[in-house]
Amino acid sequence: MASSSSSVNNSQYCPRWKYDVFLSFRGEDTRKTFTGHLYEGLKNRGILTFQDSRRIEHGDSIPEELTKAIKESQVALVVFSKNYATSRWCLNELVEIMERKDENGQTVIPVFYDVDPSDVRNQRESFAESFAKHESNYKDDVDGVQKVQGWRVALTAAANLKGYDIRDGIESENIQQIVNHISFKLCKSAYSLSSLQNVVGINAHLEILISRLQIEVNDVRIVGLWGIGGVGKTTIAKAIFDTLSYQFKSACFLEDVKENAKKNQLHSLQNILLSKVLGEKDEYVDNKSDGKVLIPRRLCSMKVLIVLDDIDHSDHLEYLAGDVCWFGNGSRVIVTTRNRHLIDKDDAIYEVPTLPIHEAMQLFNQCAFKKEVPDERLKKFSLELVNHAKGLPLALKVWGSLLHKRGIDEWKRTVDKIKKNSSLEILEKLKISYDGLEPEEQKIFLDLACFFRRSGRNRVLQILESCDFRAEYGLNVLIDKSLVFISESDTIEMHDLIQDMGRYVVKMQKESGEPSRIWDIQDFEEVMIDNTINL
Numbered sequence: 040m041a042s043s044s045s046s047v048n049n050s051q052y053c054p055r056w057k058y059d060v061f062l063s064f065r066g067e068d069t070r071k072t073f074t075g076h077l078y079e080g081l082k083n084r085g086i087l088t089f090q091d092s093r094r095i096e097h098g099d100s101i102p103e104e105l106t107k108a109i110k111e112s113q114v115a116l117v118v119f120s121k122n123y124a125t126s127r128w129c130l131n132e133l134v135e136i137m138e139r140k141d142e143n144g145q146t147v148i149p150v151f152y153d154v155d156p157s158d159v160r161n162q163r164e165s166f167a168e169s170f171a172k173h174e175s176n177y178k179d180d181v182d183g184v185q186k187v188q189g190w191r192v193a194l195t196a197a198a199n200l201k202g203y204d205i206r207d208g209i210e211s212e213n214i215q216q217i218v219n220h221i222s223f224k225l226c227k228s229a230y231s232l233s234s235l236q237n238v239v240g241i242n243a244h245l246e247i248l249i250s251r252l253q254i255e256v257n258d259v260r261i262v263g264l265w266g267i268g269g270v271g272k273t274t275i276a277k278a279i280f281d282t283l284s285y286q287f288k289s290a291c292f293l294e295d296v297k298e299n300a301k302k303n304q305l306h307s308l309q310n311i312l313l314s315k316v317l318g319e320k321d322e323y324v325d326n327k328s329d330g331k332v333l334i335p336r337r338l339c340s341m342k343v344l345i346v347l348d349d350i351d352h353s354d355h356l357e358y359l360a361g362d363v364c365w366f367g368n369g370s371r372v373i374v375t376t377r378n379r380h381l382i383d384k385d386d387a388i389y390e391v392p393t394l395p396i397h398e399a400m401q402l403f404n405q406c407a408f409k410k411e412v413p414d415e416r417l418k419k420f421s422l423e424l425v426n427h428a429k430g431l432p433l434a435l436k437v438w439g440s441l442l443h444k445r446g447i448d449e450w451k452r453t454v455d456k457i458k459k460n461s462s463l464e465i466l467e468k469l470k471i472s473y474d475g476l477e478p479e480e481q482k483i484f485l486d487l488a489c490f491f492r493r494s495g496r497n498r499v500l501q502i503l504e505s506c507d508f509r510a511e512y513g514l515n516v517l518i519d520k521s522l523v524f525i526s527e528s529d530t531i532e533m534h535d536l537i538q539d540m541g542r543y544v545v546k547m548q549k550e551s552g553e554p555s556r557i558w559d560i561q562d563f564e565e566v567m568i569d570n571t572i573n574l
Contacts, residue, residue, distance in 0.1 A: 059225055060088040061112035063132050068120035073152050073210060077118070080218040083318070086225065109135050114221060117197055118150045119159050124169035130190040137193045146224065149202035150217065160198035162191060215288075223285030239402040239432075240394060244275045245282060251387040252279075252371050254286060259363035263382035264375040266391035267521040267534055268469050269433025272375040275391060276346050279373065283344060287370070290344040291315035293359065297351045305358050306330050312359060316343055327358045335365035342369040350376050351475055377472050380519035393430030393534070400425050402432060406439025416447055420454045427458055429535050434465050461539040469540040472520055483513040484522060487531055488541025489558035496529050 060081060064074045081088045089108045109115065115136045123129055140147045151159065158164045170187065177183025205213040251262050264272045277292065284290035291312050293299075299308060309330030314320045316338060324330040343366050347359055360372045374382065382388055394402060403425050404413060413421065428434035438457060442450055473481060483503060491499045496514075503510035514531075517523045523533045533541075548555050549562070557563050 056113040057111035058089045058108060059086045059113055060221060061109050061115045061136070062088055062090075062118070063115060063129065063136060064118035065120050065123045065126055065129055068122050069118055069152060073205075073214075074118050076210065077116075077150075077214050077217065080214045081221065084218055084222050086218070086221055105132065106135055109139055112145065114146045114148065114224065115140070116148050116150060116217070116221070118152050119154050119198075120152045121154055121165040122169075123154075123159075124162070124166045124190075124194070125172075127173070130193070133197060134189050134193045137196055147197060147200055148217075148220070149197050149200055151198075151202065151204045151206065153206055155206070156198050156202075156204055160195050162194060166194070219285055237405065238271075238274055238278065239405070240398045241275070241278050244271075244391070245278055248275065248279050248373075248389055249283075251389055252283070252373075254283065254369075254371070257368045259366050259368065259370045259372075261360065261363065261372040261374065261383070261386040263379075263386055263388045264373065264391055265379045265382065265388055265521065266377070267393075267431070267537065268377055268472055269431050269465065269536075270391045270393060271432045272391050273348050274432075276348055276373055276375050280344065280346050283371075287344040288342045288367075289316045289318065292346045292348065294348050296347050296355050296359070297349045300352070300355060305354060308359060309334060312345070313337065316341065316345075327354075331358050331361060334359075335362070338366050339364065341367045343367065344370070345372045347372070347374045350374055350381055351378055353381060356381060378475075378520045380516070394432060394435070395430065396425065399428060399430045399435055403428070403435045403439045406436050407442050409443065414447070417450055420450045423454055424457060427461075427535065431465075431534065431536055433468065434462070434536055437462050437465050461536055461543075463543075465536060466540045466543045469536060470544065472522055473540065473544060475520070476516070479508060480513050480516050483508055483510065484517055485541050485545055485556060487517070487523060488533065488538045489545060489556045491531055492533055492538055493530050496525055496531055499531055 062074065062078060062081075064070070069075070078088060078090075089112055109132070117133060117136065136145075136147055139145050149156075149159075154165070155163075158166055162170050170191070173187050173190070174184070177187055203213065203217055248262070248264070252260065264276055266272055273294075280290065280292050293308060293312060296308065305327040306324050306329070309327065310321070310323050313323045313330075313334065324333055345360055345366075347355060350356055356374060360366075360374075363370075366372070376382065379388065393399075400421070403421060407413075407417075407421065424438050425435065428438065438453075441462070442453055445453070473484060476484060486503065487499070491502070500510045500514065503513070514523070518525070522537055523531055526532045542558065545554075545556050545558070554562075
């Protein structure tokens with residue numbers, strides 16, 4: 040029979056289905072045992088399962104509302120027990136389920152509870168006894184004989200499907216396995232229909248990250264996603280979380296750790312982590328030291344997936360996922376950061392690259408033109424902007440959205456403006472990395488952005504050291520924070536937009552009355568000719 044209609048619908052991305060699961064079973068056999076526990080397991084994972092509360096199992100047909108519920112359910116779980124075939128109600132329900140499977144592409148998963156699948160498939164043992172009675176009852180009824188034959192066909196077809204034979208093993212573990220399977224299927228369905236399906240290049244990222252995670256290995260691992268601001272670290276982390284979370288006993292995605300840590304003390308984030316993983320909202324601790332003790336105590340035997348998004352301080356990792364021994368075997372912790380130094384050298388690191396030119400153009404076109412065919416006159420401007428963005432997804436999305444449905448004259452003005460001065464929104468977001476630097480590191484970064492990009496590393500270090508800077512240390516910090524990198528020719532390099540951000544900071548300093556560097560020709564003329572800047 041059917042079971043439950045509570046909890047929140049997880050299939051919000053798929054309006055075609057009203058219910059996630061339709062549960063068919065013989066009430067007298069398993070309602071108070073296996074199926075009752077299975078239903079609770081589904082409900083606790085937020086899987087909406089249909090329930091018929093009346094439980095009337097007599098008669099030759101099922102009510103119209105049940106037929107409708109079967110039609111509107113994405114998955115049908117059929118629990119076969121020894122007395123399943125005694126119920127004409129259950130058999131009619133099964134026929135309806137199998138017909139809907141063929142018509143609507145729904146998934147049917149058989150569960151063999153205390154019965155041999157071959158007995159169901161071939162109607163032997165208790166199933167043979169039940170069908171002998173059905174055939175006896177309908178022997179003088181042509182329609183009834185056809186109905187019995189339909190039941191046989193449905194049973195055989197259902198028993199031939201891939202399902203779960205749970206005659207052996209621990210019931211709780213069998214239930215957990217079934218719930219995980221359903222959760223994964225629903226997650227994949229939702230994910231494929233969610234906004235992430237349009238993320239350009241996401242499959243390549245996921246393939247690399249999954250290889251780093253090595254889910255099949257039964258140890259505990261921490262994997263870092265490292266890269267400049269706006270490159271898509273959070274998006275990739277969300278995609279991998281949605282894709283893999285079904286394989287863990289519990290999972291938690293802690294968003295924007297850096298900003299949330301500023302607004303709240305670290306123990307608040309520890310409480311959120313514990314609440315999500317343990318499934319019980321509570322104020323577990325009132326200080327971070329207690330949280331550092333409680334998290335491993337409660338989670339050391341649990342296989343969990345935890346994502347710490349955007350960490351920028353060693354405390355974030357120390358107090359939220361301090362050591363691999365905090366979590367049970369098979370657990371994985373993913374962190375996203377702009378600072379490579381925060382990820383232990385022994386942990387796997389995925390340096391998130393910017394987009395290659397063809398994917399950059401694809402992303403820009405998505406945002407600028409949506410599903411429309413690009414105007415031929417705008418292709419030249421599109422290429423200029425894509426080249427200027429240097430593969431940074433943030434820039435491509437901001438600029439593309441800015442120009443959506445704009446005329447050609449506005450495109451030209453905007454492109455000229457962006458080429459001269461990158462979008463303020465992007466620069467402000469990139470400036471977050473600059474704000475997190477120590478004063479001396481900020482000075483070194485601004486010098487590099489204004490004067491020394493593409494200069495030889497050793498020469499730049501000599502110049503900086505002559506200014507009493509801890510040049511080697513400062514440069515390493517900037518590299519760890521994804522603000523600069525060393526090219527194969529041993530020159531100092533940075534993304535164009537990172538350089539624009541640095542020069543934007545210098546301009547802001549000038550406007551506030553604290554000029555620090557002269558790199559712009561107009562500023563030089565003001566000093567040398569008009570003498571309007573006092574350094």
